[in-house]
Amino acid sequence: MSVSRFWRKIPQRYNLVGTQCTTCGRHFFPPRSLCPDCRRSGEITDHKFTGEGTVVTYTVIRSASDQFEHTTPYVLAIVELDEGPRLTTQVACSPEEAKIGMRVKSVFRRIAADGESGTIHYGTKFVPAE
Amino acid sequence: MRDVAVIGVGCTEFGEHWGTSFRDLFVNAGALALEDAGVTGEKIDALYVGNMSAGRFVEQEHIGALIADYAGLASNNVPSTRVEAACASGGLAFRQAVIAVASGMEDIVVAAGVEKMTDVGTGASVDMLASAADREWEGFAGATFPGLYAMIANDYMHRYPLTREQLAQVAVKNHENGARNPIAQFQNRITVDTVLNSSLVADPLRLFDCSPITDGAAAVVVVPLERAREFTDSPVRVLASAQASDTISLHDRRDISTLDATVAAGRRAFAQAGLTHKEIDMVEVHDCFTIAEICAIEDLGFCKKGEAGRLTADGATALNGEIPVNTSGGLKACGHPVGATGIKQIYEIVSQLRGEAGGRQVDAEIGMAHNVGGTGATVVVHILGA
Numbered sequence: 001m002s003v004s005r006f007w008r009k010i011p012q013r014y015n016l017v018g019t020q021c022t023t024c025g026r027h028f029f030p031p032r033s034l035c036p037d038c039r040r041s042g043e044i045t046d047h048k049f050t051g052e053g054t055v056v057t058y059t060v061i062r063s064a065s066d067q068f069e070h071t072t073p074y075v076l077a078i079v080e081l082d083e084g085p086r087l088t089t090q091v092a093c094s095p096e097e098a099k100i101g102m103r104v105k106s107v108f109r110r111i112a113a114d115g116e117s118g119t120i121h122y123g124t125k126f127v128p129a130e
Numbered sequence: 131m132r133d134v135a136v137i138g139v140g141c142t143e144f145g146e147h148w149g150t151s152f153r154d155l156f157v158n159a160g161a162l163a164l165e166d167a168g169v170t171g172e173k174i175d176a177l178y179v180g181n182m183s184a185g186r187f188v189e190q191e192h193i194g195a196l197i198a199d200y201a202g203l204a205s206n207n208v209p210s211t212r213v214e215a216a217c218a219s220g221g222l223a224f225r226q227a228v229i230a231v232a233s234g235m236e237d238i239v240v241a242a243g244v245e246k247m248t249d250v251g252t253g254a255s256v257d258m259l260a261s262a263a264d265r266e267w268e269g270f271a272g273a274t275f276p277g278l279y280a281m282i283a284n285d286y287m288h289r290y291p292l293t294r295e296q297l298a299q300v301a302v303k304n305h306e307n308g309a310r311n312p313i314a315q316f317q318n319r320i321t322v323d324t325v326l327n328s329s330l331v332a333d334p335l336r337l338f339d340c341s342p343i344t345d346g347a348a349a350v351v352v353v354p355l356e357r358a359r360e361f362t363d364s365p366v367r368v369l370a371s372a373q374a375s376d377t378i379s380l381h382d383r384r385d386i387s388t389l390d391a392t393v394a395a396g397r398r399a400f401a402q403a404g405l406t407h408k409e410i411d412m413v414e415v416h417d418c419f420t421i422a423e424i425c426a427i428e429d430l431g432f433c434k435k436g437e438a439g440r441l442t443a444d445g446a447t448a449l450n451g452e453i454p455v456n457t458s459g460g461l462k463a464c465g466h467p468v469g470a471t472g473i474k475q476i477y478e479i480v481s482q483l484r485g486e487a488g489g490r491q492v493d494a495e496i497g498m499a500h501n502v503g504g505t506g507a508t509v510v511v512h513i514l515g516a
Contacts, residue, residue: 064253078380
């Protein structure tokens with residue numbers, strides 16, 4: 001991912017800042033700039049999520065793309081935030097620990113790097129809440 | 131709207147074609163299709179080419195023009211259009227060709243699909259395939275394509291009675307069919323143990339749950355039904371052409387284990403054709419992973435949610451079963467050159483309906499093709515009839 005493409009979404013990636021449609025109240029993460037329900041009559045504002053949620057489903061990635069290969073095996077999950085939206089994220093726990101329905105909370109972590117001398121991508125992962 | 135018929139089909143062998151270039155793969159498939167249709171190049175009105183990612187696999191864009199040129203159609207200035215919807219690119223190219231003919235805009239149209247995947251290493255192709263999902267919010271987190279389908283499998287197995295052995299049986303059945311298909315990448319039979327003893331890729335999916343990386347191309351020729359007899363005694367009619375979209379990301383779906391776009395496209399196709407499930411004799415579904423075939427059978431409505439595993443284990447989807455699924459060997463055994471797969475499905479159905487499928491022949495007059503882009507963000511369904 002290019003530097004500008006990563007940089008553009010730093011608040012969202014580092015601090016779990018998504019959006020909310022104030023017309024209907026629906027929350028979005030990943031952020032959306034158009035509410036799919038209200039479309040052009042929707043008013044979109046930034047919304048910082050609490051970072052608490054539940055694992056909906058997960059897998060353990062054993063074979064990854066070049067960028068992630070050195071971190072295998074890792075737990076990848078779909079987490080439903082308490083505010084409603086779902087996102088795809090890594091859960092920093094052992095493969096044996098991962099469970100559907102597990103409570104998790106967000107943490108700031110290194111995600112990947114563009115090679116030895118490229119940009120280091122930081123962002124949000126989740127860890128078991130208890 | 132005019133009725134549309136397929137008058138010719140061609141397909142390269144699927145596999146690792148180290149000695150064949152992207153353009154030659156296409157030219158080989160195109161030549162087979164034209165020969166089969168009894169059509170010469172100067173009669174072609176238009177070309178639609180399904181291709182997912184030549185830009186990244188072989189660093190070549192502007193595929194429409196390249197293909198027209200090397201197929202010898204540039205001298206006639208034949209319009210040529212690339213169509214892209216990830217792994218549904220082929221099915222979508224076929225649909226564009228059908229629409230062009232049905233509308234009356236064009237008469238003799240070639241729909242093709244091509245992908246050359248083995249010019250890059252495995253890590254790079256895993257990365258490219260992941261771009262069929264959301265790069266910024268799935269790929270960024272480390273999601274691989276098998277990983278996304280593995281999350282579907284885990285969700286499914288958490289909610290419905292599907293055993294690991296039943297899931298493996300999908301691959302066993304598709305290898306059995308592939309062993310009877312001379313163009314298939316894998317023509318070897320496997321057992322449930324082969325699947326269960328293969329290495330884990332993304333839990334619970336193992337290597338033999340996954341379709342392979344493949345080079346290949348396929349092409350078909352469509353014309354107005356009223357002109358089909360000029361070319362062939364055995365035209366195959368297009369009874370329905372349907373397409374549907376869903377969210378790009380798996381995490382935004384209404385239900386992780388149901389591909390709503392498959393449900394929608396399937397319903398639209400049945401309505402267009404005026405047919406019921408019992409009237410479909412065979413189905414080519416998009417089994418990029420074993421779990422995908424399970425979901426497809428259910429989401430197309432051939433059984434209730436949660437029943438496809440047992441149906442597969444009981445042999446209902448085998449060649450001699452009630453509803454043969456993936457007689458070609460599917461993506462799993464026939465191979466999955468992503469842009470070509472949707473056209474290969476049409477090739478397989480036409481071969482079956484004409485009674486030319488050799489050792490894998492089933493008794494069929496009506497066949498259905500189901501082609502999926504990404505984890506279900508695009509789905510194309512076609513119904514063909516002899």
